[in-house]
Amino acid sequence: MTESVPVRCPECRREHLYAPPSFPCSCGTPVTPPLLRGAGAVPIEQRTWADEWVSVRCPGCGRQDQWPQPELGCSCGTALRIPVKSVATGPPPAQTVLPPHIPLPPTAPAPRPAFHPVTIRTARDAVTAAALYLKWLGYREVRSTEPREDSATGLRAPGLVAQVEPSTRPATVRDVECLWLSSLSASATGVYFTLAGYTDEARVRADTLTVPLFVLDLTGTPQPVNSPADELVTTGA
Structure with missing residues (x-):
């Protein structure tokens, strides 16, 4: 701690x-x-x-x-x-030697590798971070669609419709419902990413519609904020 x-x-x-x-x-x-x-x-x-x-x-x-x-x-x-100590000069510390990993049973699924985030400095970085995370979850051929007039950008993949809101505006009920309708018409899973979080009403509606919600921090690591998102992280695509 x-x-x-x-x-x-x-x-x-x-x-x-x-x-x-x-x-x-x-x-x-x-x-x-x-x-x-x-x-x-x-x-x-x-x-x-x-x-x-x-x-x-x-x-x-x-x-x-x-x-x-x-x-x-x-x-x-x-x-x-809050002031932080500067990085010490000189060679990096020696890496810890870990014991050999115990082999998994032949029937066990392969463990997911560690996610490698992308630091977010621009709106485009936010879209890239979300796309990389979706690929890490197991979605293939993730591609972006044309940005909407309100700055949000869509991401598509087989079985997936995602929305990325890189502005400082929290996502609303309407945002969640529009994503849900788009995913419903495409018979796909709808996933929402935002930098500024969600209104309370949007989170309640997302839970009702089982829409996974994620918040992107500046390191580029999405954080699940509701139960459908937790489930998606656990099970993958």
């Missing part, structure tokens, strides 16, 4: 306990940005792409990659950037 550290807001002087999030490396090892102890949190006055990312080295494979900058929202309304 990630250790919580005290963080004081320089604006209102309130103190918070903050635990940085962990993200999966492509090797499967959880990576947690190492906080710089003793350094004060900095109010975020202006956002830039460069300030949203930090370089962190994976403790398992030694790979250095870009991960979201740790942030904390204070109850006074101030957004705080």
